[in-house]
């Protein structure tokens with residue numbers, strides 16, 4: 001029987017000060033169905049890349065298994081899917097039946113093989129790439145977050161599919177997806193990597209028990225951290241209020257004060273507040289290292305500017321969009337002030353396309369029906385894809401947001417300060433998502449368009465977002481496949497059917 005033995009492995013990326021893994025020892029059996037879990041940036045993807053032999057590490061990994069990684073890189077997407085399959089799976093024409101069998105299990109019509117890969121919906125792409133991974137029955141699959149972009153039904157299908165396989169590691173932050181699939185858990189905690197026998201629930205029970213006993217010992221420490229968090233949040237609110245006063249036009253007009261003067265004074269006070277905030281954050285970090293594996297995060301807040309009118313922010317009347325053979329279902333809805341309206345529907349039905357059309361972004365779609373968006377709204381758009389580039393400071397400048405505000409939001413999302421100045425392209429998927437989210441949280445807005453905000457995010461961050469929306473109830477159009485989010489925050493659901 002095959003095993004993977006990880007012996008005394010240490011690794012860090014060049015720019016890093018501390019090791020990501022130090023003297024790691026793990027023994028994994030080839031028959032296990034492993035869930036690899038841990039907060040964003042802990043090294044889950046890195047661990048897979050080490051198994052694939054793509055990174056240089058100290059120590060050794062002993063295994064005679066063939067590893068396959070999802071998601072594979074598709075270099076040329078503008079070719080029929082069958083070419084992508086042949087290329088990635090090294091298949092000849094006479095062996096194509098193998099992919100057809102896997103596709104059938106994933107409930108994908110074999111016709112997609114003739115369709116250009118770039119025109120497949122994200123859910124279809126996921127399933128095709130997964131099918132490729134399982135053609136070699138003797139392989140050991142390393143599956144990195146398959147559920148992003150999958151709708152609820154797709155998640156169930158992939159979950160059932162994986163249940164029928166064995167010998168793989170799957171990374172996911174989706175508990176209901178993982179639970180039926182896995183029989184072992186590798187958890188990358190703050191200071192250890194631990195293997196548990198059981199599924200996500202069993203892991204959670206054990207982890208809670210451990211946390212409780214650690215907390216009982218360190219109750220005072222937790223209180224200190226919470227108190228520090230509160231101080232940090234107060235300061236943060238204060239400096240934001242000062243900043244928004246500075247920007248408010250009537251402030252200078254009515255009082256006849258020199259805006260420049262107020263600006264300088266506020267800037268000085270703000271700088272002081274920032275230094276203090278920095279100190280508080282360092283103190284929090286320091287205390288957290290004493291709480292070995294327990295995760296605590298502060299609540300987050302949207303920079304939401306609540307308006308008292310108009311009543312209707314967005315009105316969409318009998319809207320249909322068409323391009324070539326793609327036609328979106330007709331939708332008809334209003335987004336009223338302080339409503340969270342969720343667009344629900346399967347992969348590929350056109351939710352993002354509708355979003356973009358309402359936002360007036362250029363698209364090749366022909367429109368029938370009417371869209372009316374109220375004038376002078378500040379809109380914050382969180383895109384579905386993780387395509388940000390450059391540094392956080394550059395992004396802040398483009399968006400004209402105080403970089404410190406973005407940093408402060410990132411801290412609350414559990415993002416390590418050491419990464420603030422790093423190029424976004426070098427960050428983990430979840431860290432990139434957090435940057436995009438922190439920008440949206442930081443910019444002043446009356447209306448939010450959030451397209452799958454929870455993709456790539458770890459469990460704790462998801463909860464923070466749900467809590468923030470519940471508390472502030474901003475005016476928002478929302479797309480997501482996370483049932484928990486939709487159920488907790490929606491004032492209204494618009495269901496899209498084929």
Ligand SMILES: Nc1ncnc2c1ncn2[C@@H]1O[C@H](COP(=O)(O)OP(=O)(O)OP(=O)(O)O)[C@@H](O)[C@H]1O
Pocket residue numbers: 013014015020038039040041042043044045046047419426427428429430431456458
């Ligand atoms: N090419 C790189 N160069 C420098 N640092 C990197 C690089 N890739 C990843 N990192 C850093 O290494 C750490 C681990 O990244 P990794 O992608 O393995 O995390 P992860 O656990 O998969 O996170 P996520 O849940 O967000 O996908 C992160 O802090 C990340 O910023």
Ligand SMILES: [Mg+2]
Pocket residue numbers: 044045046144428429430
């Ligand atoms: Mg990852």
